[in-house]
Amino acid sequence: MMKILHITCSPRGQISESYRLSQQIIGHLRKRDPAARLVSRVIGGGAIPHIDESYASALGAAQQSPAETSREGSMSLSEQLIRELEDSDIVVIATPMHNFTVPSTLKAWIDHVVRVRRTFTVTTSGKVARLRDRPVFVAVSSGGRYSDEHPRQPDFLTPYLKAVLGTIGLRDVTFFSVEGVAPGSDEAVTARARTDRALQDHFSSGSPLSLRTEVCV
Numbered sequence: 001m002m003k004i005l006h007i008t009c010s011p012r013g014q015i016s017e018s019y020r021l022s023q024q025i026i027g028h029l030r031k032r033d034p035a036a037r038l039v040s041r042v043i044g045g046g047a048i049p050h051i052d053e054s055y056a057s058a059l060g061a062a063q064q065s066p067a068e069t070s071r072e073g074s075m076s077l078s079e080q081l082i083r084e085l086e087d088s089d090i091v092v093i094a095t096p097m098h099n100f101t102v103p104s105t106l107k108a109w110i111d112h113v114v115r116v117r118r119t120f121t122v123t124t125s126g127k128v129a130r131l132r133d134r135p136v137f138v139a140v141s142s143g144g145r146y147s148d149e150h151p152r153q154p155d156f157l158t159p160y161l162k163a164v165l166g167t168i169g170l171r172d173v174t175f176f177s178v179e180g181v182a183p184g185s186d187e188a189v190t191a192r193a194r195t196d197r198a199l200q201d202h203f204s205s206g207s208p209l210s211l212r213t214e215v216c217v
Helices: 017-032 053-060 073-087 104-113 157-167 188-203
Strands: 003-008 037-042 090-096 120-123 126-129 136-142 173-179
Touching (some): 003 017, 003 073, 017 090, 017 136, 017 188, 037 073, 053 073, 073 104, 126 157, 157 173, 173 188
Parallel strands (some): 003 037, 003 090, 090 136
């Protein structure tokens, strides 16, 4: 049975554009595997705190310490979130773009799962990922356009997520975005229709579940 980990981080919850888009992605995945199991992890609205002092001190040490097996605080939450990730076959992340990059809620989740000596190892040659790869779909909503030939704003979200997820072994990343949906924008309907077509093209092509690091808009 395929297991889908659904991570949502918009403070607007289920009425957000990113959540709507992620639900469409999940719908397409379930068409391929109707028995797929969905595990929901809501991280918006302060559901995940930032890392605590004990966590930061333990990971800042040169060698593993007893604090890294703690059942309290950030270390305990980190282990729970990493195990959710390890148990998944596919990951779907729903995120808005805040100030050109990921929101702080998603960054808090990243800080818990990108963990030295657990999800990656530091060697003399650099960092080595410890998690197996799997398809990751990222549903992005943005008030302005950032991905066409004449973007209206920079995009630090896409390259950052590619780099940080790749650090722990998740390199099979596909981005879908709905852009130009700021309040009062006349582009919202067109943007949604364009994204719907991109989803249909991707999932009806008979191709593997993910096209590595392609941005679809």
